[in-house]
Amino acid sequence: MNRTARLYALVEELRAAAPRPLTVAVLAARFEVSTRTVQRDLQALMQTGVPVRTTPGRGGGWSIDPATTLPPMHFTADEASALAVALAATGASTPYAGAARTAAQKIAASMTGPASAAARELAARIVTLPSPTDSAVRAAVEQALSSNTVLRLSYVDAAGCESDRVVEPAGLLTADGRWYLIAWCRMRQAGRGFRLDRITAAASTTEQAQPYDLAELLRGSAAADAVPPTTVAPLTSPPSPTGRHCAGEPFRSRH
Structure with a gap:
């Protein structure tokens, strides 16, 4: 199992055990790697924003809040490509571009096989011009x-x-x-x-x-x-009585 697949599997292992914490030793035995490798993997998950946490002391260990994570999702090649296009086209000036970038990384890490290859190949053919937005x-x-x-x-x-x-x-x-x-x-x-x-x-x-x-x-x-x-x-939530929400024709910018 490569590291990307192991990181994904670690999250699912913690989700399955939640709210009970799992020790590094248990996780290392489960994935047949060293405790040092598991420790590095868990730290990497924390740095990418995955809500894993550690509880010190006897009875402690690593856990995750299932309410703040998504269950496993399986994308078709077309769906993966569509996500790759949408996220790759999110320029630095687009609102929530940072969150879109980390979402793209998480989606890429969770995909394997033809879907992953198709998404990566298509994303490599998308470029954007910088925008002046600060x-x-x-x-x-x-x-x-x-x-x-x-x-x-x-x-x-x-x-x-x-x-x-x-x-x-x-x-x-x-x-x-x-x-x-x-x-x-x-x-x-x-x-x-x-x-x-x-x-x-x-x-x-x-x-x-x-x-x-x-x-x-x-x-x-x-x-x-x-x-x-x-x-x-x-x-979105249920539509308002007018049935109107955001996006569409240009709005007057200022008066």
Whole structure:
């Protein structure tokens, strides 16, 4: 068994035993490797974000929370290729690009055989051009969206005018290859769209934002008929009465 397959198998072994911890010695015997090798593998899993943890002392060992991991998934060659294309096309400026990159690594590590070969071959034929979006700006936007907190930003509109805003994020919209933060702007007292590559600075705060319905903020704009991408729709909650959500036609960036 190569290391990639062993790392995947380690996770499944811990999942099967959860919540009971397993000792390094037990895992080493199970995979017929040294305890030092198992220790290195477990540390590697921790570094890649897998929620494994160790409990010291008698009765302790290594364990994993099944609620925070996915059960084994088996992709067809076409499904693996589709995932490879989608994740490889996620440029550095795309929101949650870091999470997409680690997800791609985990998916690649879990695949073997024809599906893995097809996905890797296709991914090798995908290239992207760099985008000017600042990584610190993207990280602040991601943090504000994930934690539903107020965001402070500096923005340059299409006319070149810069302004400082305090906004309450509602969601993201993608149109014509560009990303927009849709938010309630406290200065304008209305919903506004901010193109990510025009945000020159952003800082998340600890202040909780008010919940705003994305469809309501888009109402009356060029993006009023926006809907979830078909690949994302199954992950979303039941649609609002308007049936409108993010993504679609361009939203006015600022007024």
